[in-house]
Amino acid sequence: MSTPPSDSSTDEQRWRDPHPQGDPGAERTAPRPAAKVARGLGATARGAGRAGRFTVRQARRAAEAQGAGESGLSRLIQMHFFNTAGDAAVAISLAGTLFFTVPSGEARGQVALFLGLTMLPFAIVAPLIGPFLDRFAHGRRWAIGATMAIRAFLVWVLAGAVVTDSPWLFPAALGVLVASKAYGVTRAAAVPRLLPRDFTLVKANGRVSMSGIVGVAVSAPLAGVASLAGPEWVLRYAFLLFVAATIAAVRLPARVDSSEGEGDLLLRGQDEGRARKGSVRIPPAVAYALRANCGPRWLSGFLIMFMAFQLRENPIGDWSPEVLTAIVVGAAATGNFLGVIAASMLKRINPSVTVSAVLVADVAVVTFGLAFYGVLALALLGLVAGLGQALAKFSLDATIQRDVPHRVQASAFARSDTTLQLAWVIGGFIGIVMPIDPPRLGLGVATAVLVAWAGFVLVRRTSRA
Numbered sequence: 001m002s003t004p005p006s007d008s009s010t011d012e013q014r015w016r017d018p019h020p021q022g023d024p025g026a027e028r029t030a031p032r033p034a035a036k037v038a039r040g041l042g043a044t045a046r047g048a049g050r051a052g053r054f055t056v057r058q059a060r061r062a063a064e065a066q067g068a069g070e071s072g073l074s075r076l077i078q079m080h081f082f083n084t085a086g087d088a089a090v091a092i093s094l095a096g097t098l099f100f101t102v103p104s105g106e107a108r109g110q111v112a113l114f115l116g117l118t119m120l121p122f123a124i125v126a127p128l129i130g131p132f133l134d135r136f137a138h139g140r141r142w143a144i145g146a147t148m149a150i151r152a153f154l155v156w157v158l159a160g161a162v163v164t165d166s167p168w169l170f171p172a173a174l175g176v177l178v179a180s181k182a183y184g185v186t187r188a189a190a191v192p193r194l195l196p197r198d199f200t201l202v203k204a205n206g207r208v209s210m211s212g213i214v215g216v217a218v219s220a221p222l223a224g225v226a227s228l229a230g231p232e233w234v235l236r237y238a239f240l241l242f243v244a245a246t247i248a249a250v251r252l253p254a255r256v257d258s259s260e261g262e263g264d265l266l267l268r269g270q271d272e273g274r275a276r277k278g279s280v281r282i283p284p285a286v287a288y289a290l291r292a293n294c295g296p297r298w299l300s301g302f303l304i305m306f307m308a309f310q311l312r313e314n315p316i317g318d319w320s321p322e323v324l325t326a327i328v329v330g331a332a333a334t335g336n337f338l339g340v341i342a343a344s345m346l347k348r349i350n351p352s353v354t355v356s357a358v359l360v361a362d363v364a365v366v367t368f369g370l371a372f373y374g375v376l377a378l379a380l381l382g383l384v385a386g387l388g389q390a391l392a393k394f395s396l397d398a399t400i401q402r403d404v405p406h407r408v409q410a411s412a413f414a415r416s417d418t419t420l421q422l423a424w425v426i427g428g429f430i431g432i433v434m435p436i437d438p439p440r441l442g443l444g445v446a447t448a449v450l451v452a453w454a455g456f457v458l459v460r461r462t463s464r465a
Contacts, residue, residue, distance in 0.1 A: 071196040072253030073204060076187070077211045079248035083148065083183060084212035085219035086241035090155055090176055092223045093162070093234035140190055140256045145249035147183040151176050152242035159235035181421045188417035190256045192409045201401040201409065202343070202394060209340045209390075216333070282412070283403040285352060289396045290416050291457045292355035294423040295450055296389040299362055301427030303328070303385055306434055306442045307378070314439045316375055327375065331382035339390020351395035351402075358388040358395075359457065363450045370443040393420070 154172045161169040191204055219241070226233045282290075311324040365384040369377045396416060404412045430449075434442045 071194050071199075072255065073191075073194040073196060073199075073207075075248060075252050076190060076194055077208055079144075079148075079245050079252070080187070080208050081211045081215040082241050082245035082248060083215070085215035086151065086155075086238045086245060087180055088216040088219045089223040089226075089234050089238035089241060090151075090158075092220065092227060093158075093231040093238070094173060140186060141250060141252045141254075144183065144186045144190065144252070144256075145246050147179045147186060148242050148246040148249055150179045152239050152246060154179070155235045155238045155242065159232040159239070162231045162235070181424070184421055185414060185417045188413040189411075190252065192406075192413060193255050194253065200398075201413075202398045205397050206340060206343050206394065209343075213337050213340060285403050286396075286399050286412065286416075288457070288461050289351060289355050289392075289399040290419060291460075292359050293392045293396050293416075293420055295359045295453050295457070296362055296385065296392045297420045297423040298427035298453075299366070299385050299446065299450065300332075300389050301424035301429075302431040302442075302446055303332070303382065303427075304431070305428040306431030306436075306446075309432070310436045310439060310442060313436050316373075316378075319375060324375065324378070328378050328382040331379040332386035335383040335386025335388075336390045337386075339387045339394070342387075342391060343394040351398040354395040355392050356458065358392040359450075359454045362388050363447070363454050366443060366447045366450055370440055370447050373440055373443070 154175045157168055157172045158176070160166065161172060187208075191208065192201060195201065195204055223234045223237060226237045307328050308325065311328070312321045315321050315324055361384055365381050369381040397413075400409060400412045400416065430445070431442070434445060436442065
């Protein structure tokens with residue numbers, strides 16, 4: 001029986017194209033590029049989700065380690081993470097709007113005015129905050145939450161102001177700054193009340209500070225991506241972070257509000273008759289550490305405000321103002337990170353020696369910046385200033401932990417942080433009103449101030465010793 005001859009060309013065509021033109025099943029079975037992309041994106045999203053959940057679990061486990069979960073310190077650590085993440089987003093958004101789009105004269109005048117007004121609450125209202133909160137239940141939790149909620153509201157206002165050039169731009173930006181500084185004061189009073197067993201204040205503050213560094217590291221890239229859509233979207237992202245921080249503040253343990261068994265740390269000349277039972281005067285070592293800390297904190301406020309306008313109006317060489325500002329700020333952030341890491345060495349270093357060395361190092365690096373003004377000198381100045389501020393603060397914490405009775409440590413931390421925030425505001429105010437021509441004038445004034453303050457602190461300590 002013979003078979004019909006086959007058409008070889010037709011068979012070859014069908015072998016090459018199993019679904020000839022017009023086959024209704026071809027469209028259903030042929031892989032589409034869009035489907036491949038969708039599957040790839042889905043796999044990437046699932047992988048990112050798993051990595052994100054793993055990271056969150058590891059971060060929560062680290063925050064709750066060594067009894068921090070039982071004492072409630074982990075909740076404060078999580079709240080501080082959202083706080084610093086929001087502050088980083090606000091800084092990135094305003095870096096390209098507040099200092100680089102507004103005319104320099106207008107910006108300097110408005111920032112100086114509103115920053116000058118921020119000195120009033122620190123100088124007058126701050127001494128009244130502690131006694132007020134001690135008399136009302138749930139005071140500290142709601143005070144911390146209020147600093148977050150106020151910033152959430154203000155960054156939402158800023159999101160509209162940066163687009164419409166609203167006159168509320170500078171008041172809202174300075175309001176965020178004031179609320180951020182007020183948060184530092186209220187948080188300082190909460191940390192001693194959440195200490196786990198066998199935990200020192202230095203160790204607790206170091207863990208809280210480390211969470212802040214992680215918050216900046218995580219939030220900065222996300223804020224950078226959001227800035228591609230516009231600065232208002234970065235501020236809306238910061239709004240969500242501050243809302244999360246507000247919720248975390250309200251969920252802090254109730255012991256944050258308790259003042260049972262505590263007293264006040266009295267300053268010299270303060271009336272002891274109006275103080276609570278158990279109040280003590282500030283020890284000489286704590287007073288010295290606090291005075292020494294005012295120098296690095298003043299320098300930090302001065303450099304942030306002065307360099308923001310100095311580098312904008314007088315850039316160095318062919319460097320753009322944005323890049324120069326990023327170099328100085330990045331160096332300061334790196335120094336702060338190194339200071340947090342080096343704080344673990346405080347167990348083997350005398351805190352009084354550390355704060356003295358930091359004060360002298362700040363004088364030396366400002367003098368170096370004045371003599372060799374340039375990109376390298378400014379980067380070194382930012383690095384040493386950030387490192388010194390962190391080390392000096394941890395030395396102050398260690399001194400309070402060692403020399404102040406436990407019942408008044410909360411008052412000691414609240415007063416010390418209020419003093420340091422006021423020193424920062426004064427430094428920032430001087431940095432704004434300082435003329436930017438010639439470029440070395442501001443650093444010359446900073447050198448003179450630090451030399452005078454270091455001489456006063458060291459000579460007074462020597463005479464008292």
